[in-house]
Amino acid sequence: MNTSFDLNSLAGPARVGIGGPVGSGKTALIEKLIPAFQQRQIEIGIITNDLVTKEDAERLRKSGLIDPERVMAVEAGACPHTVIREDPTLNIEAAEQMTINFPDIELILIESGGDNLASTFSLDLVDQWMFVIDVAGGDDIPRKKGPGVLQSDLLMINKKDLAPYVGVDFDAMYSEAKNVRENRPVVAINSRSGEGVEQVVDYIVSNLLFNKAMS
Amino acid sequence: MLVLNDIIGSVNDEDIAEKLHHHGHHDRIEFIRMNVADTARSRQKVTTDKGTEYGIALSRDKRLYNGAVLLMDDQRAVVIRVNEEEWLRLSPVSTDAALELGYNAGNLHWRIRFDGPDLLVALEGPAQRYIDRLSGLIDAKRVTVIQP
Numbered sequence: 001m002n003t004s005f006d007l008n009s010l011a012g013p014a015r016v017g018i019g020g021p022v023g024s025g026k027t028a029l030i031e032k033l034i035p036a037f038q039q040r041q042i043e044i045g046i047i048t049n050d051l052v053t054k055e056d057a058e059r060l061r062k063s064g065l066i067d068p069e070r071v072m073a074v075e076a077g078a079c080p081h082t083v084i085r086e087d088p089t090l091n092i093e094a095a096e097q098m099t100i101n102f103p104d105i106e107l108i109l110i111e112s113g114g115d116n117l118a119s120t121f122s123l124d125l126v127d128q129w130m131f132v133i134d135v136a137g138g139d140d141i142p143r144k145k146g147p148g149v150l151q152s153d154l155l156m157i158n159k160k161d162l163a164p165y166v167g168v169d170f171d172a173m174y175s176e177a178k179n180v181r182e183n184r185p186v187v188a189i190n191s192r193s194g195e196g197v198e199q200v201v202d203y204i205v206s207n208l209l210f211n212k213a214m215s
Numbered sequence: 216m217l218v219l220n221d222i223i224g225s226v227n228d229e230d231i232a233e234k235l236h237h238h239g240h241h242d243r244i245e246f247i248r249m250n251v252a253d254t255a256r257s258r259q260k261v262t263t264d265k266g267t268e269y270g271i272a273l274s275r276d277k278r279l280y281n282g283a284v285l286l287m288d289d290q291r292a293v294v295i296r297v298n299e300e301e302w303l304r305l306s307p308v309s310t311d312a313a314l315e316l317g318y319n320a321g322n323l324h325w326r327i328r329f330d331g332p333d334l335l336v337a338l339e340g341p342a343q344r345y346i347d348r349l350s351g352l353i354d355a356k357r358v359t360v361i362q363p
C-alpha cells in the first residue's frame with residue numbers, strides 16, 4: 001500500500017454506509033445511485049462487503065455503470081456486522097486505499113453484507129449510515145424496532161411496487177416507521193424504477209457534500 | 216454555509232481562553248450542542264444555538280470533544296458542547312439474573328459501565344426502548360430499573 005501520501009491531513013471523501021437485511025435491495029439501490037451522482041458531477045467509489053465472495057462487487061463492476069476499479073470488495077468472512085461495527089479496520093483500509101487511488105472521489109458508499117435488523121455501522125468508519133428494508137420482508141418490521149430501523153440516519157423502505165402483491169398497506173408501514181423513528185427521515189423507494197432515489201441523493205448532498213449543496 | 220475543517224484548540228488553552236472571554240462579553244460565542252455518539256462523525260451538518268448552520272469536515276484522525284473550538288475570528292467563536300450523558304441503572308437481584316442481564320446487554324451492543332452490583336447503560340435514545348428489551352427480566356422482578 002502506498003503510504004507516502006498523507007491521508008490524515010485531508011478531510012477526504014465522505015463515507016456513507018448502506019445496511020439492511022439480505023435481499024432488501026442494497027445493491028439495486030446503489031445501481032440507481034451511481035448514475036444519479038454522475039448526473040450531479042459527483043465522483044463516487046463503492047466498497048461492497050460479502051461473506052466469502054465478491055458477488056456484489058462483480059455485479060457492479062460488470063454493470064457498465066462505473067469504472068470497475070472504483071469498486072472494491074471486502075470479504076467479511078464472519079457475521080457481516082463484525083466488519084462494519086466491532087472491527088471495521090478492513091473497510092477503513094479499503095476506503096483509504098480508494099482515496100489514494102482516486103483522489104477525485106468525493107463520496108464512498110459502503111454496502112454491508114445482508115444481515116439482521118440489529119446491524120449498525122461504527123461512526124469511526126462512516127459519517128452517516130442508511131438502512132434499507134423492503135415491503136416483502138413484512139409490514140411488521142418497523143414495529144420490531146431493530147437498531148438498524150431505529151438508529152440509522154436515514155431509513156429506506158424499498159420495493160414499494162410490490163406492496164399490493166404481498167398484502168402490505170404501504171402508507172401504514174411508512175407512517176409506522178416514521179413513528180418508531182420519532183420523525184427522523186424515512187424515504188419510500190423503488191430500486192427497480194428509481195422512484196425516491198433523488199431524495200436519497202438530496203439527503204446525502206445536503207448533509208455531507210457541503211460544497212455541492214451550495215452550488 | 217461555512218465549512219469548518221479543523222479544531223483550533225480547546226476552550227482551556229490559554230490564548231484561546233482569553234479571546235473567548237472577550238467574545239463572551241459581546242455575546243459572540245456560538246455553541247454547537249451534540250450527543251457523545253455524534254462526536255465520532257468526521258463530517259456532519261450542525262446548527263448552533265444562535266441558529267447558524269455550519270458544515271463540519273475534519274480529517275479522520277481528529278475527533279470532536281467538549282470545549283473544542285472550531286472557529287475564532289474577530290466576529291465570532293464556534294465551540295462544541297457535548298451533552299451530559301444519561302445512564303439507566305439496572306439492578307439485578309441475584310447472580311443468575313446478573314449473568315442474564317450481562318449477556319443481554321452485550322448481545323445488544325449497549326455501551327455500559329459497572330457500579331458495584333449495578334449495570335449502567337448509556338442512553339442513546341428513550342429509556343423505554345432499553346427497558347422493553349429486558350421486559351422478561353424486569354417483569355419477573357429479577358432486575359430493578361432505576362431511572363435517571
Ligand SMILES: Nc1nc2c(ncn2[C@@H]2O[C@H](COP(=O)(O)OP(=O)(O)OP(=O)(O)O)[C@@H](O)[C@H]2O)c(=O)[nH]1
Pocket residue numbers: 020021022023024025026027028029056113114115158159160161162189190191192193
Ligand atoms: N420489484 C422490486 N424488486 C426489487 C427492488 N429492489 C430490489 N429488487 C430485487 O430484489 C432482489 C435483491 O436485490 P439486491 O439488490 O441484490 O439486494 P441486496 O440487499 O443487495 O442483497 P444482499 O447483498 O444479498 O444482502 C433482486 O432480485 C432485485 O432485483 C424493488 O424496488 N422492486
Ligand SMILES: [Mg+2]
Pocket residue numbers: 026027028056111
Ligand atoms: Mg447486495
